[in-house]
Amino acid sequence: MKNLNNIKVLAFDIFGTVVDWHSSIVAELNRMKIQVDANQFALDWRAGYRPAMDKTLTGEMNCVSVDVIHRLILEELLIKYNILHLSEKQKSDLNLIWHRLCPWADTVQGLNKLKDKYIICTLSNGNIRLLVDLAKYSNLPWDYIFSAENFYAYKPSPKTYLGVAELLDVKPNEILMVAAHHSDLAAARSCGLRTAYIERPLELGTTIKNNVSPCIDNDLHASDLLDLVDKLSK
Amino acid sequence: MKNLNNIKVLAFDIFGTVVDWHSSIVAELNRMKIQVDANQFALDWRAGYRPAMDKTLTGEMNCVSVDVIHRLILEELLIKYNILHLSEKQKSDLNLIWHRLCPWADTVQGLNKLKDKYIICTLSNGNIRLLVDLAKYSNLPWDYIFSAENFYAYKPSPKTYLGVAELLDVKPNEILMVAAHHSDLAAARSCGLRTAYIERPLELGTTIKNNVSPCIDNDLHASDLLDLVDKLSK
Structure with missing residues (x-):
């Protein structure tokens, strides 16, 4: 040292x-009884962050908050994993797992x-x-x-x-x-x-x-x- | 209500x-054994803040930190009260009373x-x-x-x-x-x-x-x- x-x-x-973040997201998906590979969903959500952030750094996306970035990735993942039954409130709450x-x-x-x-x-x-x-x-x-x-x-x-x-x-x-x-x-x-x-x-x-x-x-x-x-x- | x-x-x-702020400054002046009307000195120090701040608002003074403003007022007060024996370190420490x-x-x-x-x-x-x-x-x-x-x-x-x-x-x-x-x-x-x-x-x-x-x-x-x-x- x-x-x-x-x-x-x-x-x-x-x-x-x-x-x-990983185990917190897994626990939240389980708590919400969302039928999905929670481990992979959590990894995908986090993995989407860096490319989205890089777009803001290169100016492709206006400088937006991480809340907005997490939500954009979430919307893509819900389609990818065919989770189509969530209400706006449920999606909004799920996105706020990053605050908890x-x-x-x-x-x-x-x-x-x-x-x-x-x-x-x-x-x-x-x-x-x-x-x-x-x-x-x-x-x-x-x-x-x-x-x-x-x-x-x-x-x-x-x-x-x-x-x-x-x-x-x-x-x-x-x-x-x-x-x-x-x-x-x-x-x-x-x-x-x-x-x-x-x-x-x-x-x-x-x-x-x-x-x-x-x-x-x-x-x-x-x-x-x-x-x-x-x-x-x- | x-x-x-x-x-x-x-x-x-x-x-x-x-x-x-008032009693904290009075106590610090007493602790440093500075012979001065500590009550009035504290009032003057604080009273100098608003005019100095207004100068930054009207653009006469570059936008400086409150630390710098407090120090500028302190320098004027030390002359006004004929306190001329303080070292740079003592003045710097006294100015930091606003942090304590x-x-x-x-x-x-x-x-x-x-x-x-x-x-x-x-x-x-x-x-x-x-x-x-x-x-x-x-x-x-x-x-x-x-x-x-x-x-x-x-x-x-x-x-x-x-x-x-x-x-x-x-x-x-x-x-x-x-x-x-x-x-x-x-x-x-x-x-x-x-x-x-x-x-x-x-x-x-x-x-x-x-x-x-x-x-x-x-x-x-x-x-x-x-x-x-x-x-x-x-």
């Missing part, structure tokens, strides 16, 4: 890193410990209302919630990582970006932030083996947020 | 409404109760880092922190009040603006927000009688945040 004594801010990716995703078992305790020493914030492509709802749903004790909406740009745009530094009045290298995705961390690093990788082997459920191997470019590699607490206190 | 059943968001003014203002006695308990039922957020001209520090200093349990910095505009600009509605995905009349200042509430009301006035008779200390009379235009008038809890639960 490299020297991280100057870190003042921990900025967290959300989907997959802090909350378990459950945290990983270590998340709340880990964040509360980290908050004692650091400013802890989100840095997510999720819209502000979604991130507020997630925090309220699980008592996530954020000091600040940064969303793509704050910067009119989505990660991996440098505007997002550097925006956190500007608005919290710290230097980029005083921020530790915490994420379960190497691509997010690489983009943060290119802006001068420090990076911590969190292993989330079950992010994609149990049918897909998620590679959680270390990347030497990160400043820190932790098995979960409690391990991050330990490693930062050394 | 008018019908407020549809309210989803409580947006709070900060300086004077949630935190007691104490809450009123009812604030923390009141906010925690209100958070159970509503999204509670700040809407302040303070910069984000200042508001984050205030929240951390006193465990203010905000669901979101809205600052002038989010909107590139200061209250009473409509961009601020309407910005809260847009980013939290609610209608303006689903927001209750909570403040100890009728002017702030009037501006919120002109944007369609509902308004609650909080009495803070000691906002200006004990030497000035602060008029806390009701204004009939407000939807609600409360003696403090616990009284607000009671009145909203009726």
